[in-house]
Every structure is written in C-alpha cells, then in structure tokens.
Amino acid sequence: MTQQPSAPKREPLTYRQAGVDYGRIDPLKIRAQQAAAATAGNLARLGLAEVGASRGESAYVVDCGEFYLASITECLGTKALVADQMRAVTGRTYYDRIAQDTLAMAINDIITVGATPVSVHAYWATGGSDWFDDEARARALIDGWKAACDACGVAWGGGETPALAGVVAPGRIDLAASCVGLVRPKSRLTLGEKLAAGDVIVLLESNGIHANGVTLARRLAERIAGGFGAEMEGGQLYGEALLAPTVLYSPVTEALAAAGILPHYCANVTGHGWRKLMRHPASFSYRIHTLPPVPPVLRFIEKHAAIDAREAYGNLNMGAGFALYLAAAEAARALEIAASVGVRGWIAGTVEAGDKRVLIEPLGLTFAADDLHVRA
Amino acid sequence: MTQQPSAPKREPLTYRQAGVDYGRIDPLKIRAQQAAAATAGNLARLGLAEVGASRGESAYVVDCGEFYLASITECLGTKALVADQMRAVTGRTYYDRIAQDTLAMAINDIITVGATPVSVHAYWATGGSDWFDDEARARALIDGWKAACDACGVAWGGGETPALAGVVAPGRIDLAASCVGLVRPKSRLTLGEKLAAGDVIVLLESNGIHANGVTLARRLAERIAGGFGAEMEGGQLYGEALLAPTVLYSPVTEALAAAGILPHYCANVTGHGWRKLMRHPASFSYRIHTLPPVPPVLRFIEKHAAIDAREAYGNLNMGAGFALYLAAAEAARALEIAASVGVRGWIAGTVEAGDKRVLIEPLGLTFAADDLHVRA
Numbered sequence A, B: 001m002t003q004q005p006s007a008p009k010r011e012p013l014t015y016r017q018a019g020v021d022y023g024r025i026d027p028l029k030i031r032a033q034q035a036a037a038a039t040a041g042n043l044a045r046l047g048l049a050e051v052g053a054s055r056g057e058s059a060y061v062v063d064c065g066e067f068y069l070a071s072i073t074e075c076l077g078t079k080a081l082v083a084d085q086m087r088a089v090t091g092r093t094y095y096d097r098i099a100q101d102t103l104a105m106a107i108n109d110i111i112t113v114g115a116t117p118v119s120v121h122a123y124w125a126t127g128g129s130d131w132f133d134d135e136a137r138a139r140a141l142i143d144g145w146k147a148a149c150d151a152c153g154v155a156w157g158g159g160e161t162p163a164l165a166g167v168v169a170p171g172r173i174d175l176a177a178s179c180v181g182l183v184r185p186k187s188r189l190t191l192g193e194k195l196a197a198g199d200v201i202v203l204l205e206s207n208g209i210h211a212n213g214v215t216l217a218r219r220l221a222e223r224i225a226g227g228f229g230a231e232m233e234g235g236q237l238y239g240e241a242l243l244a245p246t247v248l249y250s251p252v253t254e255a256l257a258a259a260g261i262l263p264h265y266c267a268n269v270t271g272h273g274w275r276k277l278m279r280h281p282a283s284f285s286y287r288i289h290t291l292p293p294v295p296p297v298l299r300f301i302e303k304h305a306a307i308d309a310r311e312a313y314g315n316l317n318m319g320a321g322f323a324l325y326l327a328a329a330e331a332a333r334a335l336e337i338a339a340s341v342g343v344r345g346w347i348a349g350t351v352e353a354g355d356k357r358v359l360i361e362p363l364g365l366t367f368a369a370d371d372l373h374v375r376a
Helices: A023-036 A040-046 A080-092 A097-113 A127-132 A135-152 A214-224 A238-242 A250-258 A273-278 A296-304 A309-315 A329-339 B022-037 B040-046 B079-090 B095-113 B129-133 B135-152 B214-223 B240-241 B250-258 B272-280 B296-304 B308-317 B328-340
Strands: A060-063 A067-077 A115-128 A156-160 A173-183 A200-203 A263-266 A284-288 A321-324 A345-353 A357-360 A367-368 B060-063 B069-073 B116-126 B155-160 B175-184 B198-206 B265-268 B286-289 B321-324 B347-354 B356-358 B366-369
Touching: A023 A200, A023 B135, A023 B155, A040 B116, A040 B135, A040 B155, A060 B116, A060 B155, A067 A097, A067 B069, A067 B155, A067 B175, A080 A097, A080 A238, A080 B321, A097 A115, A097 A135, A097 A173, A097 A250, A097 A263, A115 A127, A115 A135, A115 A250, A115 B040, A115 B069, A115 B175, A115 B240, A127 A135, A127 B095, A135 A156, A135 A367, A135 B022, A135 B040, A135 B135, A156 B022, A156 B040, A156 B069, A173 B069, A173 B116, A173 B175, A200 B296, A214 A238, A238 B214, A250 A284, A250 A321, A250 A329, A263 A273, A273 A284, A273 A321, A273 A357, A296 A309, A309 A367, A321 A329, A321 A345, A329 A345, A329 B272, A357 B129, B069 B095, B069 B155, B079 B214, B095 B116, B095 B135, B095 B175, B095 B250, B095 B265, B116 B129, B116 B135, B116 B250, B135 B155, B135 B250, B155 B240, B198 B328, B214 B240, B214 B296, B240 B296, B250 B321, B265 B272, B272 B286, B272 B308, B272 B321, B272 B356, B272 B366, B296 B308, B296 B366, B308 B366, B321 B328, B321 B347, B328 B347
Parallel strands: A115 A156, A284 A357, B116 B155, B286 B356
Antiparallel strands: A060 A067, A067 A173, A115 A173, A200 A321, A200 A345, A263 A321, A284 A345, A357 A367, B060 B069, B069 B175, B116 B175, B198 B321, B198 B347, B265 B321, B286 B347, B356 B366
16 A cells, blocks of 8 residues: 555546446446347247346346246446455455445345345355465455345355456456346336335435445545545545445345235435436436435545535435335335344435436436436 | 468466466355355344355355245356357357357256256357447357347346446457256255265256367467368367357256256266266265266367377366266166257266276276365
8 A cells, every 4th residue: 555645636526537437338238238128029939027127127037937036147347456456455355245245236136126025146256266365355355245145144166266366457356237127016126117206215324435446546546645445534545435234125025024014115315416316217206305314434435535415326326225115104214124134224315206307406406317328 | 260381289288388377266165155254143033044055156056945046147157259260260159159148058057956947148249339330240149149039938038238348359259147046845955965876977068169278279279270161070170160169958857857867866967078077075975987978079179189098087077067976777768868858868877986087988987086176
C-alpha cells in the first residue's frame, strides 16, 4: 500500500470516469438477451414453459407445473481487489467477507422473484494454482462461504476452482456464484403483476458499498492520502469500511413468507443505485419521502470523489440495499419481521400512477425512465 | 503468431510440466468439499434433502419429493486462448465453437446423474468493456451459445457479462456456464447404485481435445514449428483442430431415456482422461478391450509432446468423450440410438468385480485407484 499524495483534484470522479462504461456493454447484452429469449421454446419438449415476465428480471423462472424453478448466476465484480490491497495494510485476508459478498450477489437477486434459495455453486477461478498456497486466505474464503450458506439456509452443492493462467490475472481470483431456488407455493412468485399504485416502498438497510460501485471506490483510493488506509471520521479505515460484507436479505424474505406477507415486487439495489427502484417493467412513479441513514463509507466516497447526490444515488445504494414493495397495510408488520432477523428497514415511499421515474423528495432529485437501461 | 523454432526438445511435455498441478489445488478442494457437505442439513427447513451420493459426482442433486433437482457450474478453462491466437492465423474468431465448449462442460456433466438439462446461465467475464467492441467475436459467442442451447433443448435463462479489469487479464474472457436440470421421473437418477459386475462400458466418440488438456496443448504450440499454425498430416492446422467444439452428449442421454434405456452410471471424460472411467465410488475393475479411434489432433499431441500412452490416456480423452455403463443386453441398442442422434459409440469394455482400476488391455496399461483423486 503506497501512500498517495493528497493533491486535491477538482474534477469529480464519476462512475463512467472510473472505467465502467455501460454504454459499451449494452449492445452485446441486448443481442444476447434476444438470443436467450429465442430459446424459450426449447422447454416445450419437457412439458415446461418459461415465465416470460422473468426475462429482464433478476432471476430466470421456469414453470414446472407444481412449482416454479428459479436460477441465477452472478459475479462479485472487483471487490476482491480491495481485500488484496487491504491485506497489506492490516494483515487480514478479508476473504470471509468477500465470500459473503459473492453469495449475496446471487441470493439477493434470486429472492426478488419470490424464490426460496435451495442450493448454490461456487465459481472460484484463479490466475494460477499458487493462489491456494495462501492457506489463511483460502480458509477464510471457504469458511466465509459456508457461513453465508448457513445464514441463508442453503446447501452448498459444489463448485469449480479452476487455475486459469493467462485468463485470470496473476495472483487474482474471479469469484461468482450460481443459485437455484424454488417458488413453492406458486403464489409466492413476485414478478410484479401485483404491483399497484398505493403500494408502500420499504427500504432495507445496507451496511456500506456492498459490491456495487467498487470500481469508483477503488479509483478514489488512488486519489486520496492514505489510499485504502485513509482514516475516515471515527477512525475506521476506508478500505476496511468498504469490506463490510453485503447484507444477506433472504432471511427477511423467508421470514416474511412464513408470516404470510408476500411482497408485490422486490428490487435488489445494486448497479445503477436507486435507479433500480424503477426496475419494474410497468410505468409507475416511485416517490421517496424518507431516506435511510447513509453508511459513513458512502458519505466518504460522495465527499472525496466530489460527486453530487444525483451521481451518488444513481450509482450507489446510499443506505438502501434492498427494496420491498408491499401492500400499505402490511408495511409496518414487515418492518418488525425484518428487524426480528436483524435487518432494519424504513417505510420510505409510495408507488404512484404516473410516468416511470424515481422522485427522491428530500433531495429534490428525479431519475427518469431513460436513466435506467436494464432490459432488451 | 510468431513462427517457433523447430529445435527438437527431447524431454516429454507432461501435464504437470505444462503448469497444471492438481497436487496444489486438492487440499483446498477437499476442505471446500467438506465445508460444502456440512451445509446439507440446511435443506431440512424446506422439507428437502440432498442426495448424499451426488457429493463428489459431477452434479449436485437435491430430493424435492416428486422429482430430483440437479445443478452444476463449470468453466471452460483456457481454450479461449487458443481461439485468440488462431484468429491471427486464419482471421476467424472461433467463439461460436468456444461457446459450445463452455456449455458442453456444464451439460455433459449434469447429464451424468440422469438429469434432463432445463436451463443454463452464461458467465462471460471480460478484462474490460472493450472486449465487446469486437462485434464479430461477440456475435459468434452469442450465436454459438444459442445454437448449443438449441442442440440440447435447453433454455438460455440469462447470465452475467461483467467487465473485470484487474481480475480478468486484459483482452481476455473468462467463460463459464451453470445448468439446472430435473431428474423426472426419479427412476432416471444415475448416481451409481445400479452399477454391477457384468455391465458393459460404451464409449462415445470425442472429436478432438474437447476442453481438457488444453494447457498441455498450448505449451506444445510453443515448442513446435509453426505453433498453432502447424500443419498436421492431411493439412489441417493444429490450432484449428484443437478448436473442434466439444461434442454435446445430452441428445444421446435424452434419446436413451426416451427409449427406456437408463444407464447404470455415466462418466464425462474430462480432466484425468481415462482415469475418469473409475470415477464411481465403489471398487470395480474396468477392463477395456476396444479402443475408439484417436482423433488426429490427439495423436499429434502425443507424438510431438513425446508423451507415452500412460500420460496420454491418463490426461486426454483419446477419442472417448463420454462413458455409459449399461446392462449388457442394452448396449447394442444404445449404440444405435446414439448413432441416430449423430454420435458414434463403441462397446469398449466391461465392469468386473475386483480392485478399483482401469485396465486398457490393447495398450497393456493399468490405472490404479491411487491415480485418481476427485473425492474428499
């Protein structure tokens, strides 16, 4: 960890400047989505059918008659690079947290469709067999993975640990998780048919950056004195705060289901930040009146990257890691249930008829439909 | 593509010398397998139970009451690096073939447990957004992926296309696939309970290296004149022969099931080559009396890497991409059915009571149980 000079740079560090350019990825993504959609008919030979509404949602859903089958594959992104750099600062490996982050990417997505996660597979591709020579790090990855599985009540079914010199960068690991879930009974399916004006938006707490916006956070470390070792207000190190492991939300959705509360819709707040609140395909306006507290590390990024609220809320979770859209009468009880499994939430806004947009009233911010491109 | 000097090197190029050291990976793998196995109890909350015999097999199987649920995540490995280098030689991208290879890794594994593959997810992690700027290559990847899905009758449910600068090497792509399948009716489960002395071993043809042994094949390209552009006997280029896309075997297993033929066991011949023929956990001897023809590219590797038959058959598929273990009375009919979907096969040997080993009689070769370490 080299100490970075503190020379103030005046231009803000935006998400696009940080090297993530969604514009360049999207044409392929759309072509791939169309090709994928064209394979739906293959299921007929099995007497199965896809649930078309799941295309473009966070998990794929197949109607198997007595139940729905949901599946997802998600990657961690670049957060492990933060762990690798922080090790030089504190000596900790942090890969127990990284493991939880990776699983959270898949599990927090598959639950949005109403699925109970059943089993996961690990995908741990390294730049060479020598990655495993670091036993403390390898043990942390394994132990953290198991702990996250236990926290979500899923079975760890297996996985791949390929050594891919020439594909994965030397000394690095490419982490991903796949998850299979069941929607049983079928009434638990939450693909959005039930979403209606008057529904309440409950935001569940995040505890930091989770695993989205990490590229921006890494670039920021290059610009500030101390880098990842910089002390934030209160004394916590910037890099350590970044490595708070993503909250796992499946205990909440499972507890809600057990209590008979079925969300009308769910959104995992990941890339695109609060723009994800309008993920639902229909035209609704999402009016936010209450903001959850912003985790200090996100405030730190906002301040030192000199980004405005629009850039911050449009790309980072800003304290809201997951959104539940609920019948108004069930919102208060849902908060109690979430709290009972250790996750705070807030009744943060309402769904209204109107143009597709997110209105964040306390900040005077509006994201229009055009600001989000996640569908073909 | 630089022309390599043709200086003969006398020492053979073994798998371990080629940079793949299973010895270094296995301790982590075993610890991970044990941690994974310890999560099985999590399924009880859902009224589900894992099928313990699937631990250590090629796909994970959960008993869901009326059906079994199977899942798998598999990676391509380093074969895309061959495509990248061959592009400089011929101008073709080959990513349509690479796509099929990647899907084959998952699909040829999940069918070993008797599952019908239902849906797949793509994992395409690049070293940067600019990977997608090459439209011909991106289109080939997408089109090949869709074609392979159609060939196997599976739905392409979605996937991830992350840009992971710093994790994936610049200009490269890390390709993997996850697959979900159903074992329905449950009698189709082939985890090996039925395997018995007297069963016949049917080997299904490969068409080249498939996607295992590629590191060795790449190292060899560095040692021979012309590299990947070297002409083999008959004029085909070495690199192009390597890029023959892995045979998809699910049309065979599905056609067998439709005809009422349920294998007693299946083995996908991947890493560890023919040592995989003794993958079954019990002690049996596998006596091979008939060898399938060896694809020219594998003969080329055997010759120019100066490896002996033991090294070749112990690491490469040598013409046998998939093994079916069948009741003797059903073997001939199974060959006809495989041929009817375009896959040749041979009645190649028998299962016998005895020490766990593979005896390849025409070569005078024996692999003992100690030669294979795939289980915790």
